[in-house]
Amino acid sequence: MSAYTLRWGIIATGKISGQFAKDLLVDPSTREVSDVAHKITAVGSRSTESAQKFIDGLKNAGKGDAWSWGVENGVLDQVKAHGTYDGVYQDSNVDAIYVGTPHNLHFQNTKDALLAGKHVLCEKPFTIDIEELEELVTIAKEKNLFLMEAVWTRFHPIAYAVDEVLKSGKLGKPKRFAADFSMEYDLDSKPDSNRFIDPALGGGSLLDMGPYPSVWAMLLVHRNPHNKDKNPKVVSSYQSIYKRSGVDLNSRWIVEWDGLCHGQLLTDLSSAGLQEATAVLQCSEGDLIIEYPPYKPETFHIVPRPARDLGAIKEKTTHHVPVHSGNHGMSYEADEVARCIRDGKTESDRMPWEESKVVQRWLDDVRKNGPSSTKDMKGNAGQ
Ligand SMILES: NC(=O)c1ccc[n+]([C@@H]2O[C@H](COP(=O)([O-])OP(=O)(O)OC[C@H]3O[C@@H](n4cnc5c(N)ncnc54)[C@H](OP(=O)(O)O)[C@@H]3O)[C@@H](O)[C@H]2O)c1
Structure with missing residues (x-):
């Protein structure tokens, strides 16, 4: 069976987005995964320059870096730099969005992505309050889209x-x-x-x-x-x-x-x-x-x-x-997202909405x- 490949759009170019992107570039076989794989097809920032700088930083991986595998094996081949987050939501080469903005923006970014028809993995804390979270879950249900809080530790x-x-x-x-x-x-x-x-x-x-x-x-x-x-x-x-x-x-x-x-x-x-x-x-x-x-x-x-x-x-x-050598630890949650989307699920049994x-x-x-x-x-x- 060939691996199902999920195409990611990454929102924001801060510290944790960089870590997540690097983990997407690690060879899945290093963590004994062969059923799913990842591509990064878009990066969105508040300026195109910073999105491009983020991509260039990933491409400049050193030989000893575990994520150089992805650079050499096509994970970044179609990646596009967007000067707005909306550009990523509208990008037809993106299946799922990773939201790595500050807490207070999680709700709006996730909502915009869902309304544009994208699946979402959103950093913790999911939202500022329960009302925001309830609304996101309602939208995900209505649009039959996958939504999960990025509590990476659960998947270690x-x-x-x-x-x-x-x-x-x-x-x-x-x-x-x-x-x-x-x-x-x-x-x-x-x-x-x-x-x-x-x-x-x-x-x-x-x-x-x-x-x-x-x-x-x-x-x-x-x-x-x-x-x-x-x-x-x-x-x-x-x-x-x-x-x-x-x-x-x-x-x-x-x-x-x-x-x-x-x-x-x-x-x-x-x-x-x-x-x-x-x-x-x-x-x-x-x-x-x-x-x-x-x-x-x-x-x-x-x-x-x-x-x-x-x-x-x-x-x-x-x-x-x-965690497996070379993986920082965020690759496991990304694998879970890919499996759930491949299987047509809207939420993860391991990180269900009710528990968030x-x-x-x-x-x-x-x-x-x-x-x-x-x-x-x-x-x-x-x-
Ligand atoms: N899972 C984990 O282990 C983990 C670890 C650390 C943080 N986090 C979570 O990830 C989120 C981001 O944390 P981080 O440490 O990556 O933060 P960060 O380094 O400050 O990056 C946040 C990014 O959000 C974008 N942004 C948009 N509007 C902004 C604003 N008004 N002020 C500042 N940045 C803005 C910026 O990217 P652009 O300029 O490209 O738009 C910025 O680089 C937080 O919610 C945090 O809880 C999770």
């Missing part, structure tokens, strides 16, 4: 390895959960226009980093075979403030899965995270601990409970499950009940 080999542990039942029932994404970002050295600092761009730790403790909450607790609560809610939250612009420096919140357990989630721009425990699921028979960083962990441990409460797990085991909505409601809840300058930020749904 370690995420599937952890699923197997949970499915085996050996950990028993979840009793408690905690996850943290923290880093020392040095906000003071950055300009007011930095997207972590500017409230108008959805600045602060919550919207940018919140999807990462959430990804483990969703994979370890929400999708756990023991969970029956489809709409777990935030029961308490706290934010501290970065005074210069009023955005949240850190956010903490507690989620309760009714009838199962609660979880503490944390994002922080002022402190480093814990290397050996970025996410912890405590269960009746033993605990599962995932190492930092939460967006791309490569090691997890299964650990016995303390002696006085010992369960069936009697020995610590360590499991190293890295659960997390979006948590982020809304923490933001709207906190003291930050993004508290009253409204999305553009209905406009």
Whole structure:
């Protein structure tokens, strides 16, 4: 069977778009994929020069760069530079759009792309609020188009390895959960226009980093075979403030899965995270601990409970499950998009709309009940 090739249009030429594009250029066989492949057929920026510069940067891959494979094997052969995002939405050589703009633009860019008849993979956080997300899902349904939030971590080999542990039942029932994404970002050295600092761009730790403790909450607790609560809610939250612009420096919140357990989630721009425990699921028979960083962990441990409460797990085991060499880790979500579109699906079973909505409601809840300058930020749904 020959591979199905998805033709991508990339919107915006910032940091993460560059990383995503490079992963599209890596040889799929390096990650044992042969059923789908990728082409980049268009790049859109606010100027043609910057779109062209982005393409030239990709074409100038060095011999040792894993993405030089794509340059040499035709992945960029038909690529066109557009000086507007709309040019990419209208490009007949594009099947799917990758949206890599700042948070506050995700809704409008995704909406415009869907209305132009394109499938969309949109960076996290999906939208500014749940109303925006509901509208995007409605449009995708009406137009029978694929739509997914780019939570790349869900598709990493370690995420599937952890699923197997949970499915085996050996950990028993979840009793408690905690996850943290923290880093020392040095906000003071950055300009007011930095997207972590500017409230108008959805600045602060919550919207940018919140999807990462959430990804483990969703994979370890929400999708756990023991969970029956489809709409777990935030029961308490706290934010501290970065005074210069009023955005949240850190956010903490507690989620309760009714009838199962609660979880503490944390994002922080002022402190480093814990290397050996970025996410912890405590269960009746033993605990599962995932190492930092939460967006791309490569090691997890299964650990016995303390002696006085010992369960069936009697020995610590360590499991190293890295992404395949040469892949940064975004190629896996791109493969998922290609497979879903090939199969005529509008959403991914691995990253379904309902689960994006659960997390979006948590982020809304923490933001709207906190003291930050993004508290009253409204999305553009209905406009
Ligand atoms: N999945 C991940 O691991 C990951 C990692 C980092 C970021 N992200 C997400 O990706 C999105 C972009 O992050 P990034 O780090 O790539 O940001 P970035 O480097 O600042 O790039 C954003 C790009 O958006 C475009 N843009 C359009 N309007 C803009 C405006 N008013 N101000 C600034 N840029 C504007 C620009 O591209 P043009 O000039 O070409 O139009 C810019 O280069 C964010 O939502 C973030 O949460 C995801």
